[in-house]
Amino acid sequence: MNHSVSRRSFLGTSAVAVTGLAAGLSSAAPAARAAGPALRTTSRKALIVGEPSEDDFKRLKDAGFHGVEAGVLPLDKAEKCRAAADRTGMQVHSIIRGWAEFNSRDASKVEATFQVTVNALRAGQVLGADAVLLVPCRIGGMKMPRPWEFQIEFDEATGHLRRVVLGDNAPYADYIAAHNHAIDTSREQVERLIPIAEQCGVVVALENVWNNLWVRPALFRHFVASFRSPWVKAYFDIGNHVKYFPPRSGSSSWAR
16 A cells, blocks of 8 residues: 555644634734635544554544554554555554653663654554654643743753743743753754654654643744754644644734
8 A cells, every 4th residue: 555645744734724724713814815825735534543453444434534643563563553554545644652751860761761762663664654753751840930921032052941931030940940951851862763763764753742841832843943854843733732822823912
């Protein structure tokens, strides 16, 4: 079977559709529509199924779904799953690796969580997926700004936070330190993954799932772009950003 629809086009088209809808509701939409060509896109539907069987694929296909996001499978199980997908005309578009612990102070934990991510890339290669969803780490347990208080300023060279709110940032010193540590350690481990991702032909798709990191668009974009690699992209889930920032296109206000 030719898996001609990549994960980026598979889900990216849906994301574009949502963005386009949001833009259509904004006051600037008429001018934007007049200035450019009409948006054409196709929505595709998928569900998370850790280890999909042939029966799972058949039921989902009958229900109008196009594919699944699978878990990190051993390679022998991944081969069977790929064969079932091929037989049913379905696709495993990505692998959900989920949370890693790249910011752990325990080197053994860092290495263990790195190896799980390598396994995810290998499974993705066998399954015909072209992306692995990876949340590099999470932080918490310290004083943090409320979502609408964030006014982040960061160093363009390192990505390190300089401030997180206007005014006195001393109450948030621990958060800033933890965030900057997470940036450095996550970058180190993701850079180790890049040659493996290229070998597998599977993108490392970074996601921030309410992990108190990269909570503003410019900061998240900077982190992803800092790798300067086609094998590191963003896994963008609009719902993950509602807590911190209005996800609709062009919005600059926050409604509490």
